[in-house]
Amino acid sequence: MNQYQAFYQRIDKALHNDQLRRNFRSAMDGIRERRLAQFPDDQELQALRYQTKGIRNKSLSRQAELLERLETKLTENGIQVHWAETPLQANALIHEILEAEEATSVVKGKSMVSEETDLNHYLEQRGIEVIESDLGEYILQMAQEPPSHIIVPAIHKNRFEVAELFQKFHPEQPYTNDVDELTGCARQVLRKKFAYADAGISGVNFAVAETGTLCLVENEGNGRLSTTAPRIHIAITGIEKVVEKLSDVPPLLEILTKSATGQPITTYFNMISRPRQPGEKDGPEQVHLVLLDNGRSRIRNDEELVDTLRCIRCGSCMNHCPVYVHVGGHAYGTTYPGPIGILLEPQRLGIDKVGSLTSACTLCGACGEVCPVRIPLPKLINRLRADAVDAKPGENGVPGTGALRSRSEAVIWKLWQSIYASPRLYRSFKFLATRLRRIKPPLSNGWTRYRPIPTPASRSLSELARQEGYDDE
Amino acid sequence: MSSARDNILQRLRANQVDLEQPDQSTPPLEVLSAEQRIARFTECQKAVHGEVHTLPAHQWIDWLAEELPKRGLHQVLTGTGETGNQLVAKNIESTIFHQYDQPIESWKPELFSQIDVAITGSRCGIAETGTLVLIPDRDEPRLMSLVPPVHIALLDGTKLYQSFAEVIEKEQWADGLPTNVLLISGPSKTADIEQTLAYGIHGPKQLITLLLK
DSSP, X not given: OOHHXXXXXXXXXXXXXXXXXXXXXXXXXXXXXXXXXXXXXXXXXXXHHHHHHHHHHHHHHTHHHHHHHHHHHHHHXXXXXXXXXXXXXXXXXXXXXXXXXXXXXXEEOOOHHHHHHTHHHHHHHTTOEEEEOSHHHHHHHHHTOOOSSSSSTTTTOOHHHHHHHHHHHOTTSOOOOOHHHHHHHHHHHHHHHHHHXXXXXXXXXXXXXXXXXXXXXESSSHHHHHHHSSSEEEEEEEGGGEESOGGGHHHHHHHHHHHHXXXXXXXXXXXXXXXXXXXXXXXXXXXEEEEEOTTHHHHTTSTTGGGGGGOOOOOHHHHTOHHHHHHOSGGGOSSSOHHHHHHHHHHHHOHHHHGGGGGSOXXXXXXXXXXXXXXXXXXXXXXXXXXXXOSSOOSSSSTTTTTTOOHHHHHHHHHHHHHHHOHHHHHHHHHHHHHTTTOOOOOOSGGGGSSOOOOOOSSOHHHHHHHTTOOOO | OHHHHHHHHHHHHHTOOOOOOOOOOOOOOOOOOHHHHHHHHHHHHHHTTXXXXXXXXXXXXXXXXHHHHHTTOOEEEEOSSHHHHHHHHSOOTTXXXXXXXXXXXXXXXXXXXXXXXXXXXXXXXXTTTTEEEEOOOSSSOGGGGTSSSEEEEEEEGGGEESOHHHHHHHTTGGGOOOSEEEEEOSSOEXXXXXXXXXXXXXXXXXXXXXXXX
């Protein structure tokens, strides 16, 4: 099965799941309204978008320098910094830290980068108990499913499905499908894990070079627990998350929470700069930061595609995508779904592997309009489509460039190009198309699978115009 | 692993980019008076299920003496600083005080299951978002504002800034930060099931601010 067939099969499955479509539809409608309510003044919103775009661009333009400053500052503060080029390296690094400290149980705060590296499976295979503590992630861990949204991971499940999972995994708790009671049940179950876990693993939203500070944005408090209760804290993040100054943080935080969930701020903004200091009575004795590249430095090769790295992972593009809303996150089959996934994943994994994702876009432009840091998503997705069928892939292009080129498609476009470039050919083509209009190519794919091929008119527009007495000029 | 570091930095330097940095600042905020800041803070906290009581500064302890028993909050966690010491010295009916005077390792299970409420101070507040700024330290450790089901925080009304940016600037945070700095804007919550809000998933179900004038 080629990647298109696999992708379309997943889409087909999603489209035939009424429950899933209802869950997504209502959730996305709600989030969109809440976001809009946070930006009553369009002028202010646009100014904030320019400002945060500038901050992220500054960070990317000076990334090597800022990462070195971050490392120096964190090290001064007592936080240990590790670098990984690949997911496997990152996982191995984390495992080594845990092994050296004889840590056998881990609680995790939400981290998409750890989904990228498939960290949970790696650690579980090595005998370490890993518990996801974000409620959505915990539900998915029970269901053994990946997140279907980067901010609200279990958005595809309704409360009855969640209730079933709790009943199956925690039969000691009374059955309930009430959201408040389910939440209370999760609190009880996860408290025990927090009280005994050896280590906590978390992501990072912004890493501040100036002060050596790791910033985490969350509502539940599981991120704070994971980074405070156990004796070891390991944070993992992509190298693009570094920002220069502490004063860069407030605008980024504001636009992140407003865009992501329509909140003026989240319940907790947790800024960690050191491990436990002498005399302090809680907090981890060790704090580690793992900086993961995983293709990010390579994406900078291209002066257009580098914009991808501005992303602050708010999920707004998927909330507003007409395709995502219908098919949901799992249909994409990649860690990051929706428009940012369509843009990022082929660059990370190769067009030859997941380039077909670029077909799941109507170029409606909604994602580009809501992106808080002004990533021109539609333009870049279109650019990847062109790369996918590029005849002469360069050396430094996106991996798998040209992999989706089809000979027959290329011939048809070439033919079209020559016809439209030559007036003489064009006129003869028009004459034939109108006179032989009943003869149509036997197409049964794509657009024409559910629609008849339109029959050309018997006379072309210019012929009709001439008949009416207009000349060619 | 230093080779990974060198490779990454080398690639970043080889792929130098110089991206557009529009010099755009957002329009300045309309400056709020002290009264307006208090009103804004209260309004924002209430919007996220937070409770705010504005009191004359000397009355906080009496407020607690009355409210703690009334609300059934008997096992009370305090810090070892001035606030904590004052509280412990006060005899409040049917209230048992626990001071956070031992490292967490020696009493984790108790903290996670027995405490009803923790009472802390706060460094300052942010009016625009209804935010408490806490800088946990030896006297008031990090887990106090997180583990017990109710968190009561004292906030000095004169230390209510307008925005987060203002806090960073006026408190000179760029010069260096302590172990942990927290912005807290309401009780712990989640909307992970059907986008329905539920409070107290991991942290406090209730956040009560005593705003002292």
